[in-house]
Amino acid sequence: xxxxxxxxxxxxxxxxxxxxxxxxxxxxxxxxxxxxxxxxxxxxxxxxxxxxxxxxxxxxxxxxxxxxxxxxxxxxxxxxxxxxxxxxxxxxxxxxxxxxxxxxxxxxxxxxxxxxxxxxxxxxxxxxxxxxxxxxxxxxxxxxxxxxxxxxxxxxxxxxxxxxxxxxxxxxxxxxxxxxxxxxxxxxxxxxxxxxxxxxxxxxxxxxxxxxxxx
Amino acid sequence: xxxxxxxxxxxxxxxxxxxxxxxxxxxxxxxxxxxxxxxxxxxxxxxxxxxxxxxxxxxxxxxxxxxxxxxxxxxxxxxxxxxxxxxxxxxxxxxxxxxxxxxxxxxxxxxxxxxxxxxxxxxxxxxxxxxxxxxxxxxxxxxxxxxxxxxxxxxxxxxxxxxxxxxxxxxxxxxxxxxxxxxxxxxxxxxxxxxxxxxxxxxxxx
Numbered sequence: 001x002x003x004x005x006x007x008x009x010x011x012x013x014x015x016x017x018x019x020x021x022x023x024x025x026x027x028x029x030x031x032x033x034x035x036x037x038x039x040x041x042x043x044x045x046x047x048x049x050x051x052x053x054x055x056x057x058x059x060x061x062x063x064x065x066x067x068x069x070x071x072x073x074x075x076x077x078x079x080x081x082x083x084x085x086x087x088x089x090x091x092x093x094x095x096x097x098x099x100x101x102x103x104x105x106x107x108x109x110x111x112x113x114x115x116x117x118x119x120x121x122x123x124x125x126x127x128x129x130x131x132x133x134x135x136x137x138x139x140x141x142x143x144x145x146x147x148x149x150x151x152x153x154x155x156x157x158x159x160x161x162x163x164x165x166x167x168x169x170x171x172x173x174x175x176x177x178x179x180x181x182x183x184x185x186x187x188x189x190x191x192x193x194x195x196x197x198x199x200x201x202x203x204x205x206x207x208x209x210x211x212x213x214x215x
Numbered sequence: 216x217x218x219x220x221x222x223x224x225x226x227x228x229x230x231x232x233x234x235x236x237x238x239x240x241x242x243x244x245x246x247x248x249x250x251x252x253x254x255x256x257x258x259x260x261x262x263x264x265x266x267x268x269x270x271x272x273x274x275x276x277x278x279x280x281x282x283x284x285x286x287x288x289x290x291x292x293x294x295x296x297x298x299x300x301x302x303x304x305x306x307x308x309x310x311x312x313x314x315x316x317x318x319x320x321x322x323x324x325x326x327x328x329x330x331x332x333x334x335x336x337x338x339x340x341x342x343x344x345x346x347x348x349x350x351x352x353x354x355x356x357x358x359x360x361x362x363x364x365x366x367x368x369x370x371x372x373x374x375x376x377x378x379x380x381x382x383x384x385x386x387x388x389x390x391x392x393x394x395x396x397x398x399x400x401x402x403x404x405x406x407x408x409x410x411x412x413x414x415x416x417x418x419x420x421x
Binding site for chain 1: 271274275276277278279280282283285286290358361362365366369370376379380382383388391392394395396398399402403406
């Protein structure tokens with residue numbers, strides 16, 4: 001019954017639903033894209049700098065334990081409410097898993113392979129681009145997958161600081177105790193999260209060389 | 216800071232509620248995971264299914280999970296605790312099962328040769344050897360549960376999230392800061408504490 005009412009709510013307000021879904025995806029995708037473009041280069045650079053790496057990884061490990069809602073809430077008094085503060089907080093949440101995985105993966109590249117590449121006359125940049133990154137890609141994409149799911153889930157909470165997205169229906173539904181409206185937010189958010197996980201799982205699989213795949 | 220000094224009793228109550236619902240959820244999840252994990256360590260199909268289902272639960276956004284439970288159990292602590300248990304199952308079942316699987320087969324063989332029963336082997340050999348891995352799972356689950364509990368304040372479960380939500384609706388920054396920073400500190404302290412326990416157990420096992 002509730003499901004039917006929720007479906008009717010969507011049919012009655014298609015533009016509101018699509019706008020919220022659009023905001024949710026835009027918020028998540030941009031946070032993830034920004035986090036990747038920051039964390040991957042830094043992870044690569046850190047793999048060559050022991051001292052800095054220790055500090056950065058310790059910081060990332062702490063960042064990983066921070067509750068998502070606390071991070072969103074902490075951003076609000078400083079940056080205010082809306083899309084940009086939400087984007088900033090979600091980007092912060094996405095950084096640690098990508099950074100940690102990139103750093104670990106690059107460090108684990110077999111030194112013999114790097115030596116061979118050097119012997120072939122590759123420059124440091126070429127070694128990173130043509131040797132280290134391709135080998136590290138499966139582990140990096142695992143970090144991106146963790147971050148992606150975390151960002152899509154976190155974006156539901158962005159509703160509290162005016163970031164929009166599907167969380168808006170949930171908060172409104174709870175405030176008015178309107179159960180159908182609650183589901184209009186909760187079910188698509190759940191599907192979006194499961195879909196994101198499945199999508200990045202297949203990306204991760206596609207980036208893993210056939211010989212290294214489990215199963 | 217002055218707000219915190221004038222309202223420290225309120226903060227302590229919220230912190231205590233937060234710890235209580237976290238510990239309750241973790242205890243329930245731990246009991247379930249030990250049983251399921253022991254079965255899963257011995258049976259490949261149970262392993263796959265339990266991790267598949269609990270992995271699915273783990274992927275659901277926190278707030279959506281709490282919201283989906285409202286039509287079923289309403290608002291309040293029960294809702295929050297079900298949600299928190301669901302979120303920790305995947306991590307703990309996985310670690311109990313893999314911890315048990317990593318116990319060297321020859322150690323188990325030797326115990327069998329000494330005439331131990333299967334129950335004795337589990338209690339006196341396998342579980343103690345798997346303990347560091349189990350505690351590693353408990354550590355991740357604890358951090359996750361503390362984080363979920365912050366959101367759970369929205370369904371009237373109490374805890375530090377209450378300060379954050381009150382602060383947001385009254386536009387009162389010190390309350391937000393206090394709630395959020397205390398929650399972060401709790402997560403970090405729990406993580407560091409359990410990580411020390413894990414390392415101590417590993418050293419003792421080695």
